[in-house]
Amino acid sequence: MAMRNTQILDLTGHFNNDGISSDEDRTDGDFTGTGQTFPEEDLPPSNSRVTYSGVPFTFPDKSDGALNNISLEGQRLFVSKGYYERFFILGAADVTSLEDSLAVVSEQGMHHDLPLQLSSWRLGRNLKYGEIPAIRCSGFHFPSQHVNTERLDVTYGIWMQTILLPRIPITSILLPDNPGMHIFALTLEEEAA
Amino acid sequence: MKDTILDMPFSDCEYYPCELVALDSFLTYSGYDTPLLIHKEWHFRYTRLDNRPHIEFNRTSLEERLKQSGIRIARRHHPDVEFAWSRVSQILNAGHPVAILADTLILEQHYYPGRGHHSGHYIILAGIEDGGESVCVIDPSWIVRFKGKMPISSLKSAWQSQAISGCNWVETLLPAAPGIIGSEDVCDVITENCEFMGHLYESVKTGVAERDGHGRYLNLVSKQTDTSELLRLGEHFKDLTNQWIIFRNLCLRGQKRAQKDMASRLQKRLARILEMENEAFAMMTELLSRRQGILNIANQKMIGFNWWLTIPGLGSNLVDVSIAIHDRASEGLGRVPSGVFLC
Numbered sequence: 001m002a003m004r005n006t007q008i009l010d011l012t013g014h015f016n017n018d019g020i021s022s023d024e025d026r027t028d029g030d031f032t033g034t035g036q037t038f039p040e041e042d043l044p045p046s047n048s049r050v051t052y053s054g055v056p057f058t059f060p061d062k063s064d065g066a067l068n069n070i071s072l073e074g075q076r077l078f079v080s081k082g083y084y085e086r087f088f089i090l091g092a093a094d095v096t097s098l099e100d101s102l103a104v105v106s107e108q109g110m111h112h113d114l115p116l117q118l119s120s121w122r123l124g125r126n127l128k129y130g131e132i133p134a135i136r137c138s139g140f141h142f143p144s145q146h147v148n149t150e151r152l153d154v155t156y157g158i159w160m161q162t163i164l165l166p167r168i169p170i171t172s173i174l175l176p177d178n179p180g181m182h183i184f185a186l187t188l189e190e191e192a193a
Numbered sequence: 194m195k196d197t198i199l200d201m202p203f204s205d206c207e208y209y210p211c212e213l214v215a216l217d218s219f220l221t222y223s224g225y226d227t228p229l230l231i232h233k234e235w236h237f238r239y240t241r242l243d244n245r246p247h248i249e250f251n252r253t254s255l256e257e258r259l260k261q262s263g264i265r266i267a268r269r270h271h272p273d274v275e276f277a278w279s280r281v282s283q284i285l286n287a288g289h290p291v292a293i294l295a296d297t298l299i300l301e302q303h304y305y306p307g308r309g310h311h312s313g314h315y316i317i318l319a320g321i322e323d324g325g326e327s328v329c330v331i332d333p334s335w336i337v338r339f340k341g342k343m344p345i346s347s348l349k350s351a352w353q354s355q356a357i358s359g360c361n362w363v364e365t366l367l368p369a370a371p372g373i374i375g376s377e378d379v380c381d382v383i384t385e386n387c388e389f390m391g392h393l394y395e396s397v398k399t400g401v402a403e404r405d406g407h408g409r410y411l412n413l414v415s416k417q418t419d420t421s422e423l424l425r426l427g428e429h430f431k432d433l434t435n436q437w438i439i440f441r442n443l444c445l446r447g448q449k450r451a452q453k454d455m456a457s458r459l460q461k462r463l464a465r466i467l468e469m470e471n472e473a474f475a476m477m478t479e480l481l482s483r484r485q486g487i488l489n490i491a492n493q494k495m496i497g498f499n500w501w502l503t504i505p506g507l508g509s510n511l512v513d514v515s516i517a518i519h520d521r522a523s524e525g526l527g528r529v530p531s532g533v534f535l536c
Contacts, residue, residue, distance in 0.1 A: 177462070
């Protein structure tokens with residue numbers, strides 16, 4: 001994917017969910033609300049720079065107890081004021097795929113609603129909303145065990161979703177109140193001058 | 194005897210049941226700053242009735258919670274109005290207000306906005322007037338907000354009405370000095386509501402499955418009958434399922450992690466869902482009226498889930514969409530997704 005200048009948004013202050021646990025302590029975190037988590041061992045290193053389809057992201061801190069994703073609850077993410085072509089999300093919905101809408105907000109406070117669709121972290125055949133399967137895991141963690149799903153041809157993972165933006169200068173992104181949707185990383189692509 | 198009328202305030206608790214509005218007035222009058230126990234963020238009602246999820250206030254826990262703050266509520270009943278009045282008038286003469294349950298049909302002859310049927314309604318008696326001939330009635334409910342005199346004979350008629358199993362009244366015993374309904378109570382309220390979220394989560398799960406089934410079924414029928422309207426309706430049910438899932442997820446999060454704003458978040462989401470439920474109903478109705486014959490739609494049949502949900506600020510809502518497809522063509526489909534209606 002040909003990319004223009006990108007800006008990786010620092011989401012650390014917005015993280016409110018721990019969705020990752022190590023095999024040493026599978027009780028750490030709760031991605032789904034029912035105790036399931038991503039296996040830390042299957043994910044990129046903490047705070048590392050990762051690239052999927054040419055899009056750079058910073059993968060969050062995976063250590064025990066660390067919050068590492070945003071469970072969407074109407075947070076507002078401030079961005080440097082400017083024109084952007086699109087932004088990319090590393091994320092997934094828990095339990096089931098979800099659709100909602102977010103808003104990009106201009107300096108004057110004008111809201112522009114955009115659809116936000118995230119497939120479930122459980123991938124059977126295809127991702128429901130055309131995301132790119134950025135990270136595939138061997139299964140998931142329950143507090144009691146590592147459930148390996150590879151033999152079932154089912155993977156759990158984190159997907160890259162693309163949101164195309166209108167031609168307006170934006171200052172923030174207003175997320176929906178939809179806690180089943182999770183964002184691990186977000187990168188904006190600037191519009192051509 | 195000099196008439197003593199208590200200066201009872203009206204309540205700001207909109208949409209609340211009248212008993213709680215009366216209690217709010219009572220606590221405010223008694224010097225309580227914020228009756229957090231009936232705080233609108235955390236007022237839910239829940240019970241089960243006839244296997245249908247039905248929301249109602251957990252009365253016992255309210256009493257228990259108030260008791261922790263030294264506030265005792267005693268619900269009294271006596272079939273003899275004269276006996277009941279002697280008790281209530283004693284309390285009034287001692288300078289304390291009393292909430293009683295009155296029949297609205299009889300109150301309509303005096304001030305209550307007419308609805309033309311019997312129903313029980315809590316009002317506050319704030320003093321005896323005219324040398325014992327009248328009583329000062331305060332109706333603090335936000336839609337009424339009445340303060341005025343009523344002849345005792347009329348009051349007794351409204352009070353002892355058999356339509357509401359009279360005579361019922363509430364005696365509220367307060368500590369000598371008003372205390373603060375403090376953080377411990379808030380924690381209790383939050384804990385209780387986390388439990389409530391659990392109940393709600395379980396209730397909604399069935400609905401999600403049903404709506405999902407409706408959507409799948411309608412898509413299936415639309416393909417078999419090549420009916421675009423059914424396809425649209427199926428898509429609508431798919432969106433509706435998505436909304437119920439989000440609602441369910443909010444309940445799940447509320448259950449796991451107490452959040453003060455959860456009630457308003459649920460409220461907001463529910464408002465959207467109810468809009469969509471109504472749209473589904475309108476689409477169904479239109480489809481039935483236009484496509485009768487073509488789809489062999491013969492008659493209506495109720496399906497779907499049906500329950501009452503009360504959330505502060507939004508009042509009570511009957512969540513009920515009656516799906517009414519009778520499609521003879523679908524009888525030939527053989528397999529229908531489980532849990533899906535078929536007439």
